[in-house]
Amino acid sequence: MLPAPRASLAANSAEFENLPLVKPTGFREYDARWWFGIPGAEKPPELNLLGVQALGLGLGTLVHEMGVAPRIVVGHDFRFYSTSIKQALTLGLMQAGMEVNDIGLALSPTAYYAQFALDIPCVAMVTASHNENGWTGVKMGANKPLTFGPEEMGALREIVLGGKFKPRAGGAYKRVEDMRERYIADVASRVKLSRPIKVIAACGNGTAGAFAPDALRRMGADVIDLHTALDWTFPNYNANPEDAEMLHDMAHAVKKHGADVALGFDGDGDRCGVVDDEGEEIFADKIGLMLARDLSAQHKNSTFVVDVKSTGLYAIDPVLQANGVTVDYWKTGHSYIKRRTTELGALAGFEKSGHFFFRPPYGHGYDDGIVAAAAVLSMLDRNPGKKLSDLRKALPKSYTSLTMSPHCDDETKYGIVDQVIAQYQQLAKDGGKILGRAIRDVNTVNGARVTLEDGAWVLVRASSNKPELVVVVESMTSDDDMKALFRDEVKPRLARFAEVGAYNQEI
Numbered sequence: 001m002l003p004a005p006r007a008s009l010a011a012n013s014a015e016f017e018n019l020p021l022v023k024p025t026g027f028r029e030y031d032a033r034w035w036f037g038i039p040g041a042e043k044p045p046e047l048n049l050l051g052v053q054a055l056g057l058g059l060g061t062l063v064h065e066m067g068v069a070p071r072i073v074v075g076h077d078f079r080f081y082s083t084s085i086k087q088a089l090t091l092g093l094m095q096a097g098m099e100v101n102d103i104g105l106a107l108s109p110t111a112y113y114a115q116f117a118l119d120i121p122c123v124a125m126v127t128a129s130h131n132e133n134g135w136t137g138v139k140m141g142a143n144k145p146l147t148f149g150p151e152e153m154g155a156l157r158e159i160v161l162g163g164k165f166k167p168r169a170g171g172a173y174k175r176v177e178d179m180r181e182r183y184i185a186d187v188a189s190r191v192k193l194s195r196p197i198k199v200i201a202a203c204g205n206g207t208a209g210a211f212a213p214d215a216l217r218r219m220g221a222d223v224i225d226l227h228t229a230l231d232w233t234f235p236n237y238n239a240n241p242e243d244a245e246m247l248h249d250m251a252h253a254v255k256k257h258g259a260d261v262a263l264g265f266d267g268d269g270d271r272c273g274v275v276d277d278e279g280e281e282i283f284a285d286k287i288g289l290m291l292a293r294d295l296s297a298q299h300k301n302s303t304f305v306v307d308v309k310s311t312g313l314y315a316i317d318p319v320l321q322a323n324g325v326t327v328d329y330w331k332t333g334h335s336y337i338k339r340r341t342t343e344l345g346a347l348a349g350f351e352k353s354g355h356f357f358f359r360p361p362y363g364h365g366y367d368d369g370i371v372a373a374a375a376v377l378s379m380l381d382r383n384p385g386k387k388l389s390d391l392r393k394a395l396p397k398s399y400t401s402l403t404m405s406p407h408c409d410d411e412t413k414y415g416i417v418d419q420v421i422a423q424y425q426q427l428a429k430d431g432g433k434i435l436g437r438a439i440r441d442v443n444t445v446n447g448a449r450v451t452l453e454d455g456a457w458v459l460v461r462a463s464s465n466k467p468e469l470v471v472v473v474e475s476m477t478s479d480d481d482m483k484a485l486f487r488d489e490v491k492p493r494l495a496r497f498a499e500v501g502a503y504n505q506e507i
Contacts (some may be wrong), residue, residue: 001165001167002020002050002053002054002057002092002163002165003019003020003163004020004161004162004163005019005020005021005022005050005051005054005160005161005163006019006020006021006022007021007022007023007024008021008023008044009021009048010044011037011044011045011048016048017050018050019050020048020050020051020053020054021045021046021047021048021050021051022034022046022047022051022054022055022160022161023046023047024157024161025046025410025411025467026046026047026137027153027154027156027157027160028153028464028465029149029150029153029333029335029464030147030148030149030150030153030333030334030335030336030464031137031138031139031140031147031148031153031335031465032055032137032138032140032153032156033128033131033135033136033137033465033466034046034047034051034135034136034137035047035134035135036081036085036134036135036136037134038133038134041134043134047136049084049085049088050088052085052088052089052092053088053089053091053092053095054092054160054163054165055089055092055138055156055160056088056089056090056091056092056093056094056095056096056124057092057093057095057096057160057165057167058092058096058156058159058160058164058165059089059092059093059096059124059138059140059156060072060092060093060094060095060096060097060098060168060171061096061159061164061165061166062142062152062155062156062159063096063098063122063142064096064097064166064168065155066142068121068122068142068143069121069122070096070097070098070099070122070168070170071098071099071101071120071121071122072093072098072099072100072101072120072121072122072123072124073101073103073111073114073115073118073120073122073123073124073125073176074086074089074090074093074100074101074102074103074111074123074124074125074126075102075103075104075105075106075107075108075110075111075114075125075126075179076104076105076106076125076126076127077105077106077107077108077125077126077127077128077129077206077207077267077268078105078206078207078210078230078232078267079128079133079136079232080232081136082126082127082136085126085136086102086126089124089126089138090102090173093124093171094171094172094173095165095167095168095171096165096166096167096168096171097167097168097169097170097171098122098171098172099170099171099172099173099174100171100172100173100174101114101118101120101174101176102173102174102175102176103176103179103180104175104176104177104179104180105180105207105210106125106179106180106207107183107207107208107211107268107269107270107368107369107370108125108127108129108139108268108269108270108367109183109269109270109366109367109368109369109370109371110179110180110183110211110269111123111125111139112125112141112144112145112364112366112368113179113182113183113186113364113368114176114179114183115141115144115145116144116145116364117179117182117183117186118176121142121143121144122140122141122142123139123140123141123142123144123147124138124139124140125138125139125140125268126138127139127207127267127268128267129266129267129268129270129465130238130239130240130242130243130266130267130268130271131238131267131465131466132238133232133233133234137465139268140152140156144364144366145338145342145364145365145366146335146338146339146342147334147335147338147366148335149335149336149339180210180211183211184211184214184215184218185218187215187368187370187371187374188215188218188219188374190219190362190363190371190374190378191219191220191374191377191378191381192219192220193219193220193221193377193381194381194384195381195384196220196221196222197220197221197222197260197261197377197380197381198221198222198224198257198258198259198260198261199216199221199222199223199224199259199260199261199262199263199377200224200226200250200253200254200257200259200261200262200263200275201213201216201223201224201225201226201228201263201265202226202227202228202241202246202249202250202253202262202263202264202265202273203225203226203227203228203239203264203265204227204234204236204237204238204239204240204246204264204265204266204267205227205228205229205230205231205232205233205234205235205236205239206230206234206239206265206266206267206268206269207230207267207268207269208228208239208265208266208267208268208269208369208370209225209227209228209229209230210230211269211370212228212263212265212269212369212370212373213225213228215370215373216263216370216373216377219374219377221377224253224257224259226249226250226253226262227249236249237249238267239264239265239266239267240266240267241264241265241266241271241272241273241274241354242271242273242284242352242353242354242402242403244281244402246264246273247264247273247275247281248281250262250264250273250275250281251275251279251280251281252279254275254276254277254278254279255279259277260277260380260387260388261274261275261276261277261376261377261380261388262274262275263373263376265369265370265373266354266369269368269369269370270334270355270366270367270368270369271284271353271354271355271356271367271369271372272284272354272356272369272370272372272373272376273354274287274376274388276387276388276389276392277387277388277389278387278389280389280392282388282392283311283352283400284350284351284352284353284354284355284356285306285307285309285310285311285314285350285351285352285400286311286313286392286395286400287350287376288304288306288310288348288350288356289311289313289314289317289320289350289395290379290391290392290395291348291350291356291375291376291379292304292314292317292320292325292327292348292350293317293319293320293323294379294382294383295347295348295362295375296319296320296323296324296325296347297323299347300323300324301323301324301325301326302323302324302325302326302346302347303325303326303327303328303344303345303346303347304325304326304327304328304346304347304348304349304350305327305328305330305337305340305341305344305346305348305349305350305357306327306328306329306330306337306349306350306351306352307329307330307331307332307333307336307337307350307351307352307353307446308329308330308331308332308443308445308446308447308449308459308461309332309351309352309353309403309459309461309470309472310329310350310351310352311352311398311400311474312398312451312455312456312457312474312476313395313396313398314327314329315327315329316396316455317395317396318396328340328344328346329443329445329449330349330445330446331445331446332351332352332353332446332461332464332470333351333446333464334351334355334367336446337349337350337351337355337357337367338357338365338366338367341357341359341365342359342365345359346359347359347362348362348363351367352403352472353403354369354372355367356368356369356371356372356375358371358372358375362375376388379391397476398474398475398476399474399475399476399477399478399479399481399482400472400473400474400482401471401472401473401474401482401483401486403470403471403472404470404471404472404486404503405463405466405468405469405470405471405503406468406469406471406494406500406501406502406503407467407468407500407501407502408462408467408468408469408497408499408500408501409467409499410467412499413462413463413467413468413469413499414462416462416469416494416497416499416500417447417448417460417461417462417469419497420447420448420460420493420494421442421444421447421448423493424439424442424448424450425442425444425448427439428442428450434450434452434458434485434489435452435481435484435485435488435489437452437453437454437456438452438453439451439452439453440452440453446461447459447460447461447462447470448460448461449461454476454477455476456473456474456475456476456477456481456482456485457473457474458471458472458473458485458486458489458490459471459472459473460490460493460494469494469500471486471490471494471503473485473486473489473490491503
């Protein structure tokens with residue numbers, strides 16, 4: 001049996017080939033993410049293939065302890081090392097007595113869909129999502145459509161790091177050949193456009209390039225490909241529709257081709273970014289608000305879940321109020337929003353990073369970028385006299401920052417956020433003000449979301465999958481005020497902590 005993993009090993013050594021390496025910080029709140037390494041990288045690896053095998057053995061052990069049928073779907077994203085990661089994971093799962101159903105190259109939502117299509121309770125999708133080349137990870141679940149949260153991840157961490165493995169007989173391997181076609185047919189069946197809509201399909205050379213353009217064409221869209229050829233060197237930019245570089249490229253393509261909309265997909269296809277016909281980059285929370293307006297007109301008194309990074313407009317939007325909508329602000333993270341949406345029986349959940357969760361009749365409840373794209377196209381199709389820019393302009397006005405991510409080590413980030421929460425709570429208790437405005441609320445469900453008396457807010461939380469903090473600010477009055485909230489409030493507050501490093505961008 002495999003020994004308990006080591007927290008660190010020299011890469012160029014005999015021990016690296018004989019002992020499992022699993023850095024403890026790779027176990028995140030709702031998935032697992034490690035630096036696996038690429039040739040020439042100075043950063044030492046946090047995981048080796050024996051460590052991945054240990055992860056599979058630990059996951060299989062946990063599934064048996066949970067009393068779930070030991071059958072699992074596995075798939076992998078398009079990186080040059082992902083097949084090797086999946087094979088090592090499969091070996092560990094089989095050692096634990098699991099029946100492994102391998103769907104091959106896949107999007108995360110393809111793997112989630114396969115759980116339903118094959119009636120299999122468990123999933124393990126090998127992907128680093130939008131992380132840079134060299135990262136790997138696994139998104140896991142044992143109760144469709146949900147994925148693991150902190151409780152399950154904590155139990156898995158204890159089993160793997162403690163070497164508390166329980167090998168079992170009965171492991172098996174099955175190759176499933178047709179899941180790409182079955183998945184595309186399912187998502188494409190949700191939309192049959194009544195008129196041609198010109199769509200830029202932006203995939204950043206990631207896995208979605210093998211899925212999204214085909215699915216959109218089957219929906220009836222006139223598709224123009226943008227970096228849809230799969231290339232694991234990612235020669236243009238990371239496939240991340242929340243990053244400015246990808247959004248700007250999408251905006252340029254819209255203007256160049258006179259498109260109605262640009263739809264951008266991240267590396268594993270569970271997120272969707274949107275640029276409208278005027279080249280305006282629309283944050284996913286604003287797209288979610290448009291979709292909530294559209295869907296609530298057909299489903300009165302429905303509930304929607306949004307994450308704490310999302311615009312405050314959901315709480316004050318007159319259209320949602322007129323349609324009897326209930327909005328629930330919840331923890332950021334695909335696992336959290338997915339679970340909350342299911343628990344509340346919400347029609348849909350929206351996350352600012354671009355995860356959209358549609359429940360029946362629009363989806364199966366998990367996050368799927370192509371299903372989100374279908375919802376956007378359906379909304380446009382139902383409004384033949386309006387462009388996407390018209391729907392955007394009909395929203396109440398707000399000024400929201402991009403997501404900023406100053407570096408902060410995994411070992412210290414949660415402690416820093418706890419201190420920031422305490423500071424804001426004390427400031428509110430003392431009647432203090434931020435830029436001359438009283439504090440109306442300090443929501444601590446996920447970091448500190450501090451709402452001011454005029455509806456403006458600032459958010460500081462710990463990233464769940466990278467060694468970073470997450471900062472977002474929004475003003476209801478002006479772009480200058482939004483920038484001032486960051487420049488004069490959040491940035492100097494975080495600058496007091498030596499552990500907080502440089503920002504990924506400034507505003």
